[in-house]
Amino acid sequence: MGAMADRLEANVGALADTREFGAWMTSEQKRVFLLCRRMLNDAEEADSATQDTFLKAWQALKRPESKELDDPAKWLTRIAVNTCLDRLRSRRWQFWRKRPKPDDEETILNFASSADPNAEAQIFARQIAERIGQALTRLSLRQRAAFTLRHYEDRSMAEIAEILDLDVGTVKVHLFRATEKLREELHDLYFRDREER
Amino acid sequence: MKQANHDDFQRWLHEKTRAAEPEVSAEFLAAQRRAIYRRLDEPRHKFSTRWALSLATVVLVLAGGLTLERRRPAAPAISDEQLFSDLSAMEQRTEPKAIQPIHSLFEE
Numbered sequence: 428m429g430a431m432a433d434r435l436e437a438n439v440g441a442l443a444d445t446r447e448f449g450a451w452m453t454s455e456q457k458r459v460f461l462l463c464r465r466m467l468n469d470a471e472e473a474d475s476a477t478q479d480t481f482l483k484a485w486q487a488l489k490r491p492e493s494k495e496l497d498d499p500a501k502w503l504t505r506i507a508v509n510t511c512l513d514r515l516r517s518r519r520w521q522f523w524r525k526r527p528k529p530d531d532e533e534t535i536l537n538f539a540s541s542a543d544p545n546a547e548a549q550i551f552a553r554q555i556a557e558r559i560g561q562a563l564t565r566l567s568l569r570q571r572a573a574f575t576l577r578h579y580e581d582r583s584m585a586e587i588a589e590i591l592d593l594d595v596g597t598v599k600v601h602l603f604r605a606t607e608k609l610r611e612e613l614h615d616l617y618f619r620d621r622e623e624r
Numbered sequence: 625m626k627q628a629n630h631d632d633f634q635r636w637l638h639e640k641t642r643a644a645e646p647e648v649s650a651e652f653l654a655a656q657r658r659a660i661y662r663r664l665d666e667p668r669h670k671f672s673t674r675w676a677l678s679l680a681t682v683v684l685v686l687a688g689g690l691t692l693e694r695r696r697p698a699a700p701a702i703s704d705e706q707l708f709s710d711l712s713a714m715e716q717r718t719e720p721k722a723i724q725p726i727h728s729l730f731e732e
Contacts, residue, residue, distance in 0.1 A: 452657065457648055460656070464646075474656060481660045555640045578641040603630075610633045617636055 448488070452481055455500065458580075459507050465575045466511040468564050476514055480507040504580065505590045508572050515568050555616055562612040570605035573598050 459480055463473035483506050496502050563571050572591055576582040588595045610617070 449657075449661075452660065453653075456653055456657065460648060460653070461646065477656060478660050478663060482663055485664055552640070552643055556646070559637070559641060578638050606630060606634050606637065609637060610630070613637075617633060620636070620640075 448485060451499065455503055456481075459503065462504065462507050462575060462580060463511050465560070465563065465579055466508070466571060467514060468560050472514060476507070476510050479510050483510065501586060501590065504576070504582075508576070508590055512568055512572060515571075551620070555613075555620075558613055558616055559609070562609050565612065566605050566608055567601075569593070570601045570608070573601040574605040574609075577602055 456477065460473055460477045463476040463480070464470055467473050467476060480503065484503055487506075563574065566574065569591065573587055576587045576590060577584075582590070584595050584598050587593075588598045591598065593601075
């Protein structure tokens with residue numbers, strides 16, 4: 428770390444400073460990891476994609492021609508989404524690829540609805556989360572990205588359009604189709620949940 | 625009606641996705657940060673392993689293609705005179721080419 432710290436001391440930009448970058452990374456890390464996790468539906472790959480995202484961000488910030496960032500979080504989200512989309516595109520060719528064991532994923536993630544202390548409700552929330560995760564894999568890449576940014580990241584249509592480099596109308600179409608597909612996939616859970624209320 | 629169902633489902637979905645916020649352990653995040661710092665410190669390679677593999681595959685495919693191309697027997701060379709005479713014979717033939725196999729039935 429010493430050599431790196433010396434080298435980084437020389438960088439002037441706010442985020443290009445190691446300590447600043449480290450603090451920023453810590454504040455954004457969980458959000459970026461969960462975004463990658465939801466897009467890739469694979470904890471191990473999401474870990475690798477998160478590392479790539481911060482590495483790319485660091486390299487971009489270190490470049491002398493790097494511009495001032497209006498919204499670093501949005502910029503980082505864009506890098507993360509593009510990293511995930513690249514991985515999903517290359518995954519299409521990896522027919523030999525195996526899913527990691529569920530136990531391995533369990534060690535990384537501990538799905539629990541902390542808001543509800545009721546055990547049954549927690550199990551149901553977990554079941555819904557798993558089903559949504561599976562259903563997301565059946566969406567197109569753009570639909571998945573738009574859905575994740577809208578529902579998990581609470582991004583506005585304009586922000587999603589900017590992140591995905593699309594116009595707002597196209598984002599609305601992607602979201603509408605994604606919701607319709609998910610409605611087909613999750614209708615049993617939806618009706619079960621409504622009946623229980 | 626359909627729009628109302630769509631909106632209602634969308635609200636339900638949003639509520640559920642927000643409720644199912646997974647907990648990520650602090651140890652895992654710390655280990656991930658250490659891995660990122662390690663990678664930041666590594667010298668940047670101009671060509672990644674993935675690029676090297678892609679390049680090797682392209683070279684192999686090209687080499688294979690060239691080998692097959694060389695093995696293919698060359699077409700027999702014919703003289704220009706022979707070619708012109710064959711072409712003019714084909715041009716002067718009045719019979720359609722499709723009935724040629726019928727002739728072979730009557731040949732001894």
